[in-house]
Amino acid sequence: MQKVFEKPVSIDEKPFSYCAGCTHGIIHRLVAESIDELGIREKVIGVAPVGCSVFAYEFFNFDMCSAAHGRAPAVATGIKRARPENIVFTYQGDGDLAAIGTAEIVHAAARAEKITTIFVNNAIYGMTGGQMAPTTLVGQKTDTTPYGRKVENQGYPIKVAEMLSTLEGANYIERVTVISPAHVNKAKAAIKKAFQYQIEGKGFNLIEVLSTCPSCWGMSPIKAIEWLKANMIPHYPLGVYKDGAKTE
């Protein structure tokens, strides 16, 4: 018998600090597998956000740095412009990217920065205990919307992939999820492509990954996957929103 599946080299030995069943961990693995397969581990510089993945630098086995809340695309811009030979990516939650960091991500995309962003949309602020995020669904109960998000009070959830794909600077934007082995395969292909484009000197590239937060949604890991499928996918349709190679 041969090993046909094992921990990628780009994942460190240290166990993850995520809650049991949180799909942040699957997304980490897909980033690591892509980097291993593209042979860029020695060239990659990741920028960790503020949020549950604030310690991503502990879990990836390559160079990482941290940014202030929401500022990862600005930090990544600086790194990439100073060291264009490196492959630079940000890993950000929806609170980080779509609330406090909205300006940074919009302008990084508009400037066509040659970076890659892995955007983890779990429709809530996980790290701080489950407050409403800009991506929280209408009707979704959170700590700060205990009766459910109401349009008249909190407005509508932001569709980041759709919004950023209107910008000419965006090269590749796709929304994926990781709620079954088949979805994981598709997510992997998208993440790898988002790095491949950067290797070819193309940007801006963003993969939005619909992800679960069993703890703050108050569900078992399996129920959380079912909830994501039934509620998030209808509002956040999966698919390619921009592919520069096709439209240019």
Next chain:
Amino acid sequence: MAKIEVNADRCKGCLLCAEFCPKKIIKQSDVLNSKGYYPAMQTEPEKCVGCAACAKMCPDVAITVYR
């Protein structure tokens, strides 16, 4: 011939692997790991087809698959 190995110290007993195993041969152990979780274990290795569905769904990169 196929089998999986669960790294009991990375596993958090979430059972996503068990849910997605087409052969339904992953169960929860009744022995706690060092973090206080009941890790996953394979019950009937002779039925394993080495498809890696379990490993692909594992959020803690705890599964190695052999085939």
